Amino acid sequence: MKLQSILLSGVLATQALAADYAAPVALQTYNNNIVIANSGTNTLSLLPVGGTTTQDLVALPASPNGFCIDGDTAYVSVGGARGKLLIVDLKTKAVTDQIAVGHTPMAPVKHGNTIYVPNRFSSNISVIDLATKKITNTYNVPREPIALALSPDGSTVWVANHLPSGTSNGNFTAAQVSRIQNGQVVNYSLTNGSQGVRGLCISPDGKYVVVAHVIGRYQVPTTQLDRGWMNTNAITVIDTAQPDKAAWAILLDDTNQGAANPWAVRFTPDGKKLLATHAGTHEVSIIDFPGLLNKISNLKDEESSEILGFLTGLRTRVKLPLNGPRSVATDGKNLYAAGYFSDNVIAMPLEGPAARPTEIKLPGNGKPQSKIRLGEQYFNDAAFCFQEWQSCATCHPDSRVDGLNWDLLNDGMGNPKNTRTMFLSHRAGNPVMTLGVRASADVAVHAGFVHIQFIIPENNMDECVSAYLKDMKEVPSPWLDVTKLSAPQTKNESCLQCHAPGVERGTLTDSARRGKEIFKSAGCVQCHPHPAFTNKQLIATGTPTGLDQGKKVLVPSLVEVWRTAPYMHDGRSTSIKEVITTHNQGNIRGKTDNLTEQQLDDLVNYVRSL
Secondary structure (H helix, E strand, O other), X not given: OOOOOOEOOHHHHHXXXXXXXXXXXXXXXXXXXXXXXXXXXXXXXXXXXXXXXXXXXXXXXXXXXXXXXXXXXXXXXXXXXXXXXXXXXXXXXXXEEEEEOOOOEOOOEEEOOEEEEEEOOOOEEEEEEOOOOEEEEEEEOOOOEEEEEEXXXXXXXXXXXXXXXXXXXOOOOOOEEEEEEOOEEEEEEOOOOEEOOOOEEEOOOOOEEEEEEEEEOOOOEOOOOHHHOOEEEEEEEEXXXXXXXXXXXXXXXXXXXXXXXXEEEEEOOOOOEEEEEEOOOOEEEEEEHHHHHHHHHOOOOOOHHHOOOOOOOOEEEEEOOOOOEEEEEEOOOEEXXXXXXXXXXXXEEOOOOOOOOEEEEOOOOOOOOOHHHHHHHHHHOOOOOHHHOOOHHHHOHHHOOOOOEEEOOEOEOOXXXXXXXXXXXXXXXXXXXXXXXXXXXXXXXXXXXXXXOOOOOOOOHHHHHHHHHHOOOOOOOOOOEEEEEOOOOOOOHHXXXXXXXXXXXXXXXXXXXXXXXXXXXXXXXXXXXXXOOOOOOEEOOOOOOHHHOOOOEEOOOOOOHHHOOOEOOOOOEOOHHHHHOOOOHHHOOOOOOOOOHHHHHHHHHHHOOO
16 A cells, blocks of 8 residues: 655644654665664654755654665664554655564565564564565564674574573573574574673675674672673674684773673675774774684684773774764765764764764754653763763663673672563652662662762752653553554553553453453452552562572562563563462462463463553
């Protein structure tokens, strides 16, 4: 079905730019232009190379998550629970078609008439035949595919999966990279502690895949930050011919300066330079890739992931005049990056000692940052942290979980616990933290700056972060039926918590509806009542182990529990079903031992729909 062409001008431009911020999430070069996807204004911007202002804007029906370009056509992934792939004619500035895909589609890749779309919260890859506009295949991958790379011959798709998918109470847990080849999916684990995977690219010759991620040093108490004690920031270089044997995690950090939250990676067309943005410190690393391969070849028994300053002499580290570079592009001569929080694009020559970035502001309403927007910025900003090692978002990517256990010092030492989501942290009640050791979420935010980033927050930073966390919108579960959207039953705040304006929330499936009744009859509702699905009580569940054995645990909210694995306070379980069966001896947390397999499945389907 052809959609009406919309070129922003006059009234239409004014309406589209009524959004407070552009919030660019992706950019690519196109002919003599740069194309930028703006998630705040739901637009594509076209910026002439060497220009000082955007040329045209293409209006999109939903927020873009990423795109690819082939010829004069852009393929743009938009939306959340009912995600779509849009086909955009860049010459006419028209959205010409759309294809329904999965939950929160990210940047696609294309070869010939086939396009691959990673659906982040569906945890799968849609394969689309562009001749028929139909999905011809779907591949399941471990957890939250967030980026793709395609081999030059189109035979192999590489997938970056955002978070670890295993338990967190053992000696190894890490996110994985998947390879789709000959109809088969093979998964390869990154270095122990790897999480927060963001960018992925493949060298022009197809010999190497590079992925950007954080490495959490989760097996030590959080007593300091020096020399990457808690978190280091890395790119992993994978030999595509032997990915199970040849993969090297290379730290972007220097000995006394972190490179927090690596995000976008990209090769120059000749493969000689690798570009990597540090979204937390607002920088880009320009890396001599042949030199890096040579240094890797000379490694003996040392783990490259333990060597700070490994890139000394091999890279130029450039501080950029923007905030939150989540995307990078190059035409071989220049580097382009966009600031997610500063709403600007920079262009910078790749060669020459006098190379300086030039800045172009993206169209917006020009309003000062709101307290909520500043809070999100501070939450992601590592420039305030001691030696710039990490931000709040390092351990809470997208303000949720990193899939790791951490031994924080607020409740003693030697008792690590699974990371909890920040969603509903302020709205579900007091106290907070697993053992209820903080009186409120506001207190916890302030303490996080002091004891995790080792700074005293200034300029109301902690208040802004609290405002941002209070305003967080729920991401509806992928287990809901999106063919039928639900609406709020009332207009009170508790109802709007799950039915936020503009959020497409599906309805319960028949199985989940049956599970809802079991949730009540089994007594689960006593500790997990609507609307926050927690009674905010400290309960003796008998489940804590180690130094926490016998202690009461704060009942967690079940809202968004579908995305917060692993489960239990020590991350010992990867499935909700296991939590309510194997780890519910004596029916301490609801009477579930007499349920049939069908009833258990119905109960699980309800819980993971919340």
